[in-house]
Amino acid sequence: MKKVIFLFLLSTVLISCKKEVKGDDAPDVSKDFAQLLADFNEEGLVLNPIKATNAGDNRFNDQYPNFLSQDYKAKKKAYYTKYKGKLNAIPDSLLDETERMTKDVLLWDCDINLGEFNFKKDLMPIDQMWSKNLDFNKWASGATSQPFKTVADYEHWLTRVDAYLVWLNSAKENMKTGIAEGYVLPKSLTLKVIPQFEILSTAALEDNLYYSPVTNFPESFTEEEKATLTEAYTSMVKNKIIPASKAMVEFLKEDYLPAGKEDFGIAKVTPLGQAYYNFQIKKYTTTTMTADEIHELGLSEVARIRGEMEEVKKEVGFEGDLNAFFEFVRTKKDLMPFTERSQVIAWYDSIHKVMLPQLDQLFSKQPKTEFEVRRTEPFREKSAAANYSPGALDGSRPGIFYTPIPVVTDYNIFNKESLFLHEAIPGHHFQVSFQQENENLPDFRRTLWYSAYGEGWALYVESMGRELGLYKDPYQYFGMLSSEIHRAVRLVVDTGLHAKGWSREAAIQYCLENEAIPIAKIESEIERYMANPGQALSYKIGQLKIMELRDKAEASLGEKFDIRAFHDQVLETGCIPLQFLEEKIDRWIDNTKKQ
Structure with missing residues (x-):
């Protein structure tokens, strides 16, 4: 009997220990x-x-x-x-x-x-592309995520503007400190910032961006409400936005611009040094790659893609060299077929219809979030790039692919099928929407963004054009290659500027020799890399990792490989660092083998 009691007590202890170890x-x-x-x-x-x-x-x-x-x-x-x-x-x-x-x-x-x-990056809080004032200006238009549907919405914006102007004043004070300590934008970037504030300080009231919501009152507003808000917004623009913008223009021209340098690499321009660039590489690629490794990878990818471009050039019968073909494609009138902006939108809608049957072969489901193609708002389309604006988490706002059409007769479509794949479907719209719609993810992960994953996915799907029934025209396939080589060039140029001592002119020349984009666009791209070192690396690094994982899965699983299941695995967890994505795919491969 004692033995039985002892064994019972022992088993109870062991079960208790097991629960603790196994995590019951x-x-x-x-x-x-x-x-x-x-x-x-x-x-x-x-x-x-x-x-x-x-x-x-x-x-x-x-x-x-x-x-x-x-x-x-x-x-x-x-x-x-x-x-x-x-x-x-x-x-x-x-x-x-x-x-x-x-x-x-x-x-x-x-x-x-x-x-x-x-790092003291906050001593350089304003640049021509990435800073908070530009995001705030987009809200001011009333066309993005800041709502202007109720009187309370309009009142909330007035309060938010006051708080923003506190930030703007602090930005100027930080920039003054930056001048004293050597943290100043290169002169070429400051020259691009000045007009962004000038337009807010000189535009007539009705044309001022911050007056835009007044021109689009909801029909439900009473005349009294409209009059009260018009007066408040008029005062806000005249007495707050215009004076603050004028003061910033004066500061930028008289104090900040003269303090800037002609150099361009972040380590040369500021005391941030090489350590900051190494940090930016980690932040934007989510890898442990070095600048040298990325630079060599970029050179290799540029050479590979140039080889494919040569094949397309031969296919269409062009007899000049590749650089001449770049110019030929940029200016070929047959690739600029539109006379009305509505035709551009309709053309993108037709691309979507062509892809629909193939999408079901490559993806097990479609996003619930609605999707639209829109012309970029006129106030920003002259300087804007095509982009995707995510839908709201609750589905109240659709995902929107914006494309600028400043001069419709110049709208060249040679690279626009790949652009639609990247920015719209199945690029950012699929990736962002599936992430936001996945209720199994904790809330913070449903809106999390890592550029290597998000931009890597979008560039990866560009390579799927033929699988989706596109790129039947060799010029469209050349457009995809042009988009891909652009991202490969970024690996070379970004690291060249920030780790290898390249000048702005050397970077521009390398781009001209390897890309089918005009000089003005190239200069803008170089200035982009100067303003936010490392960000441009994320696209190609992410794309190559996803392609590598697909190749690994296909080779390992053979007949068990299902492309839809692979895409589910990549997309279902949303934006994550590439290391964790690779670990996840490796586990999926092992589990699939056992089935």
């Missing part, structure tokens, strides 16, 4: 983990209301933090430090596979955000 208390841990993620997301929206507005969460539409204040930076640092500590306190053994990936992604995100505190 995981439901409680999972609940706590889920709450941690919910808290991280909610605190993040409070800390950065921009994210909330862009996601369609309108609770903070009257708020705009001073991102440059010491108080704000302290709160941001404390936020990421706190959650990094909380995450590290949770053993991986108590989390399931999905939760472990979420933990890894969030730790990576905390580390990369904390890493930014090692």
Whole structure:
């Protein structure tokens, strides 16, 4: 009897130990983990209301933090430090596979955000392409995620503008400090910033971007409400936006521009140094690749793609060299067939219809989020590139592919099939929509963005044009190659500027020798790389990794390989660092083999 009791007690202890080791208390841990993620997301929206507005969460539409204040930076640092500590306190053994990936992604995100505190980049808060004032200006138009549907919406914007002007003043003060410490934009970039503020300071009231919402009142507004808001917006533009813009123009011209340098690499222009560029490489590629490795990869890819371009040139019977063919394609009138802007939109709609049957062969489902093609708004289309604007999380706003059509008769379509694949379907619209619609992801991951994954996916699907029934015209296939070589050239030029001492002129010349885009566009691209080192690397690095994983899966699985299942695996978890994507695909390959 004693022996029986002893064995019973022993088995009870062993079962208890097994539960602890195997994680039978995981439901409680999972609940706590889920709450941690919910808290991280909610605190993040409070800390950065921009994210909330862009996601369609309108609770903070009257708020705009001073991102440059010491108080704000302290709160941001404390936020990421706190959650990094909380995450590290949770053993991986108590989390399931999905939760472990979420933990890894969030730790990576905390580390990369904390890493930014090692550099004084906030002493250069304004540039010609990436800075917060430009995003705020887009909101001002009333055509993006800042809503202007109710009187309260209009009032919220007036309050938000006041808060934004506090940030703008802090930006100018930081730039003054930057002058003293040597953190100043190159002169060529400052020259592009000045007109962006000049137009806001000189435009007539009715033409001022910040007056735009007044010209588009909802029909439901009463005449009294319209009159009150018109007066308030008139005062805002005349007494706040115009004076602040004039003051910035004066500062930029008289103080900031003379302090700038003629050099272009981030290490030469500022004290940020090579360490900052190495950090930017990690941030934007989500890899441990070095600048030298990326540069050599770029040279190799440019050579490979040039070889394919030569084959297309032979196919169409062009007898000149490749650079002459670039110019021929840029100016070929047959590739500029439109006389009305509506024809451009209809042409893109026709591309979508051609792809529809093939999409079902490559993807197991379609996004629920609605999709539209629109002309880029006239106020910004002269300087804008085609882009995708994500739909709202709740489905109230469709995903929109915007294409600028400033001069319709000059609209060259040779590279536009690949453009549609990239920016629209099945590029950013599929990738972003599936991520936002996946309710199994924690909220913060449904809006998370890593450029290597997001842009890598979009460039990867460009290579799928023939599988989707496109690129039947050799010029359209050449357009895809042109888009791809553009991203390969970026690997060479970005690292050339920031790690190998290239001049702006050397970078421009390399682009001219290898791309079918005009000189003005090339100059704009070079200035883009100067303003945000490393970002341009993300496209090709991400594309090559996804292609590598597809090749690995096909080779490993043979007849078991299902392209739809592969795409599901890539897309279902949304934006994640490439290392985690590779680990996920490797696990999927192993599990599929066992089936």
